[in-house]
Amino acid sequence: MHRRTALALPLLALPAIARAQSSGRPLRMVIPYTPGGSNDFVGRLLADGMASRLNQPVVVENRGGAGGLIGNDVVAKAAGDGQTILLAGSGSFLISSLVQPRLPYDLEKDFAPVGYIGASPNIITVKPSSHITNLTELQAYGRAASGPLRFGTAGVGSTSHALGAMIGVELGIELEAVHYRGTGPALNDMLGGRLDILTNAAAPFLPHLEAGTLKAVAVAGLRRTAALPDVPSSAEQGFPGLNSATWYGLLASGGTPAPRLAELHAALNDALNDPEIKRRLTESGVEVETLPSPAAFGDFLTEDRKRWARVVSRANLKVD
Structure with a gap:
């Protein structure tokens, strides 16, 4: 059995793998929301972009409910073979873990970081x-x-x-x-x-x-977005405390071997560097940004959860 990989655990530096050998079965991408939202748009666009680079189909599965916990749990309970990935976000993955009284999974042990996509x-x-x-x-x-x-x-x-x-x-x-x-x-x-x-x-x-x-x-936020250049920022209007962006990233099930994480990371970054994919993401308001390794994304998750913990405490955010 593979040892599960904690979110912030440094992974071995591995060479980028430009194109993987197909396993013969589809890669499943779980989006923890119903169709029609920003997560769905980002996930489906990258599913198409990663499929050709991995040489295997990527099937999108929308599993909405409980603020993302239902979809997260599907990936947490999946085999750690790199065949199931999660389109994670700041809300569905991190904030939900801070406001829900109980989680059906271990946030660190049951997931392995793949890569960062960007924020909107x-x-x-x-x-x-x-x-x-x-x-x-x-x-x-x-x-x-x-x-x-x-x-x-x-x-x-x-x-x-x-x-x-x-x-x-x-x-x-x-x-x-x-x-x-x-x-x-x-x-x-x-x-x-x-x-x-x-x-x-x-x-x-x-x-x-x-x-x-x-x-x-x-x-x-602190500044306007290219997607809506005529809409002023909250900071411009005298409310700098209203600073909130939705970020997106990919996670695999815990226990996924490091070489497979490297394959997925390389395919993701290659797709994000595709001019057409980057254009469509940018026009939708996503500021694309890649990180150099799965471990770097794991470090980001650890620090961002601390940041959101302060926000949740200040706003007294909790389950109604």
Whole structure:
């Protein structure tokens, strides 16, 4: 039996493997959200890009629910043979582990880092029928409201859950979280007028913003994003504490041998360096960034979990 690889455990430096020998069976990529969200867009694009480089099909499996825990658990319980990988994110993998009272897996032992993909600043949106055009107006509206404003999340512990709680703290307004099994269902309710606020990475919002069926009031970060250059950042509007980006990365099941992790890492980075894939990710709001090794991604995960632990504590984020 292979020894399981902890997230931050340094892996042996191995030469990049440009093209793997096909195992004869598909590689399974689990996306821990329902179709229609930013994770789904990123995962499917990279599944196509990695398939040719690995010389094996990559089959996407959406397993939404519990803020990412259901999909994460599928990968945690899979054989450590490198045939099952997880499209992990800041919310579904790290934040969920900080707000859920119990996890069905060991965050360190049951997963092995593959590689980092990049990050997308989150966009704060409101209903198009609303008069709100910026964060100051949102603050005034929230303070004058007779009850809490409803904000949708992609699930308990998702990045949208964390950012929604941060909005309440930073703007000093009362908010009520409404949890869904992914961004797609939350977006449907937002478009139907049943939510006041919805945040997410830009990709699933873009067609609705262009069509005028959704209104963006801020990029939750220190600067604007190339995907929405006319939308001011929260820092520009006087709220630098609203700084939240969704990052994406790949993890394999714990116990996956180091040579297989190196294959997957090489295929991922090669796909991310493809001009067409990089263009599509950038246009969707993802700032592409690669790391030199699986171990480097493991180190990133360790440090980012510490950062989010401070955010969760400050916002008093917890399971309702």
